[in-house]
Amino acid sequence: MSTSIQPLLAVQNLSIAFGERPAVDRISFSINEGETLGLVGESGSGKSATSLALLRLLPPSTRVTGYLGFAGEDLVALSERAMRRHRGRNMAMIFQEPMTALNPVMPIGAQIAEAVEAHHPSLSRREVRERVLESMHEVALPEPERRIRDYPHQFSGGQRQRILIAMAIVNRPRLLIADEPTTALDVTVQAQILALLNRLRRTHNLSMLFISHDLAVVSQVADRVAVMQHGNIVEQAPVSQLFHSPQHPYTKRLLASAPTMRTDRTQPLATLA
Numbered sequence: 001m002s003t004s005i006q007p008l009l010a011v012q013n014l015s016i017a018f019g020e021r022p023a024v025d026r027i028s029f030s031i032n033e034g035e036t037l038g039l040v041g042e043s044g045s046g047k048s049a050t051s052l053a054l055l056r057l058l059p060p061s062t063r064v065t066g067y068l069g070f071a072g073e074d075l076v077a078l079s080e081r082a083m084r085r086h087r088g089r090n091m092a093m094i095f096q097e098p099m100t101a102l103n104p105v106m107p108i109g110a111q112i113a114e115a116v117e118a119h120h121p122s123l124s125r126r127e128v129r130e131r132v133l134e135s136m137h138e139v140a141l142p143e144p145e146r147r148i149r150d151y152p153h154q155f156s157g158g159q160r161q162r163i164l165i166a167m168a169i170v171n172r173p174r175l176l177i178a179d180e181p182t183t184a185l186d187v188t189v190q191a192q193i194l195a196l197l198n199r200l201r202r203t204h205n206l207s208m209l210f211i212s213h214d215l216a217v218v219s220q221v222a223d224r225v226a227v228m229q230h231g232n233i234v235e236q237a238p239v240s241q242l243f244h245s246p247q248h249p250y251t252k253r254l255l256a257s258a259p260t261m262r263t264d265r266t267q268p269l270a271t272l273a
């Protein structure tokens, strides 16, 4: 267990420019070990660009400046080779659309296995299979032993998101970046996936960057929230503070448009993971 007082992720003055004007303009935030930061803002505010910059997945022509400290290393300065060791191992990402993120013609077990093998080439086939099954169990996919050879289309939308989460956590990352992970799902399934993410972060002391345009969704998982507008973070506060005394006019507007907020996490979610 690390006793370091440094945050796991420390972003300072991050700017991202695709052309002349910056899409993200000198933003700073940090995430501690075991903490979840919600990044909220309307479409085009720069949320996805920020998350892709963390994994260094933006097109090469993009100008990214600032300091992206992950476990004390500056990700902006890392070689591509060193970055590949982080991606999918120490930092993993889940996206909005499970169907486009999964390979439709490959059994799901083989896809999760690829994530293991990419970082642990010396494991035997049997060991890889054990890790795949364990990870499928952890995300509560039904009957892992029987379904490991099934294809993505044989699962429901919520189950496909669970498969992507299994793939993301199989290598025990320290940071999980979730970009609108429940937006494509209906409300009940959305609640189940949020409950699953909450359970995983507790059991593994996971740090999470949770991105959404929906403050009500963010309130169910985040400890703190950063509000983005036009490439800037306009407000940053612990979840309950943000809801009870929002400072920025844009945060107030976001709150007004999300009436079903649940800020009391002592109440269980309606649906368990």
Ligand SMILES: Nc1ncnc2c1ncn2[C@@H]1O[C@H](COP(=O)(O)OP(=O)(O)OP(=O)(O)O)[C@@H](O)[C@H]1O
Pocket (backbone or CB within 6 Å): 018, 023, 041, 042, 043, 044, 045, 046, 047, 048, 049, 050, 059, 213
């Ligand atoms: N690859 C790219 N090339 C050029 N411009 C881009 C690229 N990716 C994003 N942008 C621009 O950067 C700005 C921020 O986009 P980004 O996708 O980060 O917003 P967002 O807050 O995640 O919105 P959404 O929720 O719609 O994904 C937008 O103006 C977008 O058009």
